[in-house]
Amino acid sequence: MDRIRIRGGTPLEGRIPISGAKNAALPLMAAGLLTDGPLRLLNAPDLADIATMAGLLRQHGLTVEHDKQARSITLSGAARNLEAPYDLVRKMRASVLVLGPLVARFGEAKVSLPGGCAIGTRPIDLHLKGLEQMGAEIEIEAGYVLARAPRGLKGARILFPQVSVGATENLLMAACLAEGETELVNAAREPEISDLAECLMRMGARIEGIGTDRLRVEGTGSLAGATHRVVPDRIEAGTFAIAAAITGGRVLLEGARLDHLGATARILREAGVEVAERPEGLRVSRMNGLSGVDVMTEPFPGFATDMQAQFMALMCVAEGASMITETIFENRFMHVPELMRMGARINYHGHSAIVRGVPKLSGAPVMATDLRASVSLILAGLAAEGETIVNRVYHLDRGYERVEAKLAAVGAEIERIGG
Numbered sequence: 179m180d181r182i183r184i185r186g187g188t189p190l191e192g193r194i195p196i197s198g199a200k201n202a203a204l205p206l207m208a209a210g211l212l213t214d215g216p217l218r219l220l221n222a223p224d225l226a227d228i229a230t231m232a233g234l235l236r237q238h239g240l241t242v243e244h245d246k247q248a249r250s251i252t253l254s255g256a257a258r259n260l261e262a263p264y265d266l267v268r269k270m271r272a273s274v275l276v277l278g279p280l281v282a283r284f285g286e287a288k289v290s291l292p293g294g295c296a297i298g299t300r301p302i303d304l305h306l307k308g309l310e311q312m313g314a315e316i317e318i319e320a321g322y323v324l325a326r327a328p329r330g331l332k333g334a335r336i337l338f339p340q341v342s343v344g345a346t347e348n349l350l351m352a353a354c355l356a357e358g359e360t361e362l363v364n365a366a367r368e369p370e371i372s373d374l375a376e377c378l379m380r381m382g383a384r385i386e387g388i389g390t391d392r393l394r395v396e397g398t399g400s401l402a403g404a405t406h407r408v409v410p411d412r413i414e415a416g417t418f419a420i421a422a423a424i425t426g427g428r429v430l431l432e433g434a435r436l437d438h439l440g441a442t443a444r445i446l447r448e449a450g451v452e453v454a455e456r457p458e459g460l461r462v463s464r465m466n467g468l469s470g471v472d473v474m475t476e477p478f479p480g481f482a483t484d485m486q487a488q489f490m491a492l493m494c495v496a497e498g499a500s501m502i503t504e505t506i507f508e509n510r511f512m513h514v515p516e517l518m519r520m521g522a523r524i525n526y527h528g529h530s531a532i533v534r535g536v537p538k539l540s541g542a543p544v545m546a547t548d549l550r551a552s553v554s555l556i557l558a559g560l561a562a563e564g565e566t567i568v569n570r571v572y573h574l575d576r577g578y579e580r581v582e583a584k585l586a587a588v589g590a591e592i593e594r595i596g597g
């Protein structure tokens with residue numbers, strides 16, 4: 179399995195292109211099930227998760243063309259097979275996003291339960307309850323969700339007791355083909371949800387309240403094909419902002435959007451990082467010292483859980499202490515022991531970690547456990563003295579496109595070792 183070798187200490191300088199967002203592209207691909215298409219997605223990232231979703235949609239019967247040169251994905255045709263098998267769903271939780279579109283359009287779906295993953299149990303009860311409220315009959319059998327709505331779904335008022343990105347996306351897609359009006363209350367407001375809603379509108383859906391926590395959808399009989407540009411990846415942008423900050427460098431994040439960073443930009447500024455909007459993207463630099471800042475993860479526009487591990491790496495070399503509280507996932511501190519192997523001073527208990535900054539981290543062999551934990555170890559390696567080897571990088575390839583090439587282009591000493 180591939181490893182990443184880093185020799186730390188070089189301040190990063192230059193321009194980094196930001197790819198299309200994984201977490202926008204995956205639901206947009208699932209939206210391809212709602213139409214015969216073609217649905218053409220531009221600015222599509224080239225990632226392992228995108229290949230997994232393409233594989234899943236192909237086995238449902240769609241034609242999926244991923245033109246990596248043109249960075250486009252074109253989806254066309256109608257699903258013939260309504261089953262999403264365990265072998266594909268277990269690889270990637272976002273596979274469950276085929277459930278809403280399949281049952282809304284074809285009146286039936288059989289989708290493997292995704293199961294837990296490294297960061298938590300991640301149930302899908304809110305997805306299922308919402309579909310039931312829209313008239314679907316749901317049974318769980320042998321690890322599969324069997325959903326049936328032979329006469330189609332009906333609009334409903336769905337109040338989420340907890341904000342869920344995936345449940346909002348699944349039910350938003352289902353509502354587009356339901357009969358009558360659906361209201362999603364306490365809906366997630368992440369930029370990826372607005373991106374999905376805008377694409378659905380281009381396909382002919384009627385949605386109001388985009389960007390708010392109350393989405394109203396007037397169902398239509400069918401949706402058409404469309405062309406849509408995937409939003410830039412705010413988590414990739416935030417990750418590279420921290421790469422610049424942790425090395426005392428200066429980078430231009432091409433295409434990144436300040437309004438999509440939510441609380442991340444404010445918190446980085448509080449820590450001593452300069453973040454400025456430019457016509458081509460975001461300029462991020464750090465000329466002076468870093469200071470410890472407390473953060474708590476929250477749904478958008480709060481500080482993103484997908485930025486927590488990277489921010490912790492930064493706080494490892496800040497002056498003073500930082501309390502980091504994870505409120506979204508129950509087990510998202512697996513990077514802590516690995517960062518400690520590099521000399522970080524961290525105490526954690528339950529949902530909170532106290533990080534006491536040290537002047538220098540030291541390079542070490544470390545093990546990646548999930549996507550954002552993996553990249554946090556790369557960030558720590560960029561700031562550390564000596565060599566860091568990040569093992570088990572397949573997690574990284576799920577969500578970062580050519581991460582080592584992008585970092586090497588701005589001066590990092592980093593390479594992938596195959597094998």
Ligand SMILES: CC(=O)N[C@H]1[C@@H](OP(=O)(O)OP(=O)(O)OC[C@H]2O[C@@H](n3ccc(=O)[nH]c3=O)[C@H](O)[C@@H]2O)O[C@H](CO)[C@@H](O)[C@@H]1O
Pocket residue numbers: 200201202204271272298299300301302303304305306340341342343344345366483484506507508
């Ligand atoms: C592909 C994708 O976009 N993944 C993102 C998405 O994941 P995902 O859509 O899985 O995350 P959710 O927003 O649904 O999860 C938020 C919380 O709600 C809980 N929950 C969720 C659904 C449900 O039916 N029942 C329930 O209890 C989850 O266990 C978690 O504790 O949003 C997360 C939170 O911003 C991000 O970390 C992931 O990167």
Ligand SMILES: C=C(OP(=O)(O)O)C(=O)O
Pocket residue numbers: 201270271272484549550577
């Ligand atoms: C947790 C993440 O992804 P997923 O929901 O696909 O596991 C992530 O992108 O950080």
